[in-house]
Amino acid sequence: MDIDPFELERFFARFEHDADIMLAESGIRSLDSSRFDSDPGEMGYVIPTNGDPELRETIGDDHGRDADEVLCTVGCQEANFLAFAATMGDHAVVVTPTYQSLYAVPEAFGEVTKVELEPPEWDLDVDAVADAIRDDTALVVLNNPNNPTGRYLSEETVRAVYDLAADNGSYLLCDEVYRLLAEDPLPPVSSLGEYGISTSSVTKSFGLAGCRFGWLAGPREVVEAAWNWKDYTTISPTKHGQHIATQALAQREEILAENRALADDHREKTRAFVERHGLDWYEPTGVNGFITVPDGFHSGISFCERVVEEESVVLAPGNAFGQPDYFRLGFGLPTEELEEGLGRLDAFLERHA
Known part of the structure; x- marks a missing residue:
């Protein structure tokens, strides 16, 4: 029995620990344990x-x-x-x-x-x-x-x-x-x-x-x-x-209502970013946007490597999904972090326009 290396996890292992913002997380922002009896x-x-x-x-x-x-x-x-x-x-x-x-x-x-x-x-x-x-x-x-x-x-x-x-x-x-x-x-x-x-x-x-x-x-x-x-x-x-x-x-109904509202708000913020830079995506259900790589970059992995090196923001290269013309952006993280991350991407793309 043999199995291939997990490309996305190996990419994250290179950058996630030292980066400022993880804009590739694929879930909704984490709830605090104080919300529950943790014993x-x-x-x-x-x-x-x-x-x-x-x-x-x-x-x-x-x-x-x-x-x-x-x-x-x-x-x-x-x-x-x-x-x-x-x-x-x-x-x-x-x-x-x-x-x-x-x-x-x-x-x-x-x-x-x-x-x-x-x-x-x-x-x-x-x-x-x-x-x-x-x-x-x-x-x-x-x-x-x-x-x-x-x-x-x-x-x-x-x-x-x-x-x-x-x-x-x-x-x-x-x-x-x-x-x-x-x-x-x-x-x-x-x-x-x-x-x-x-x-x-x-x-x-x-x-x-x-x-x-x-x-x-x-x-x-x-x-x-x-x-x-x-x-x-x-x-x-x-x-x-x-x-x-x-x-x-x-607490299912309460938690899911909060998380859906957050996802909806963050989807709108991410849509605005996509439109500002003339990129394309299929508007998603959930909190993952699969976005076309901007012009001037060879592939998702080259784009994501440049972004993390220059802006300390981690994105997920589409190469890890067999789609090198795309990158995945996770917009489920806390609002302040999402806005900071999108702002850094704005600055990056303006420099490389």
Whole structure:
């Protein structure tokens, strides 16, 4: 088993620690721990190790699944890894561009066929998915809303992809970490039928990355197989993360209303920046803008390197997503930091106009 280096994480490792502003963060600004009771009591394992039954029931209610069809994990990254380990056979179909682990991990287990979203609208050709599915396809993989483009595929499109997968006896896995930042979230893929799997966490929509708490919801046989793999990874979710996540889900409506309002305000500020400099983007759902590289720069990585060297602002190069003509700008950070970061980008682009 071999896996490629995670290009985006390696890029961040070069610059993130010393830079002034992280304008590539892909989630909403972090909530302060003072908002919650942060004392979980005795710091033992979570028992049972698949997560608190009442919390799994709460998550299951939102995902069209029973408590026993939910597995609590250490972030969505682990949920995705366990889902791939549990379901991956010879072949998977992955819709790209997307977060690298969503194709790199299944490639470590078998063969992957990529189906590209089509710029500039980043729409999905369902017929292309149909053409990519083979008799030995174990699963189809979506990220909706999409990272990095911010495209939120319609319910009609997602259901069409689900039907293709189900008709082939393949699972549809959807990473839905940004779903709850949408004003009108689609039904989770796990609720569409026996072949639907949803993964998510409290990281992106709730602003609780430090909790490292996520989940997988789907068919019982997948959840049980993933739990078997989890015995060899983290064993249980974190006690502290589960304690905070339980409270956050109880405050769901209040927290999500605040975060959606922040995302809307910051989207407008970022739109103004894009328009000031004659750049292009597909206006996103969530807090990631995928923006065309300005004229005069060879690629996203050369542009992002110059920006961090001259302005101490970290952006995410589109090269890490297989799209060298773009860069990702995360506008979910605190307002003061976003405004400072956009101001530095303004100064940079004015110098290089």
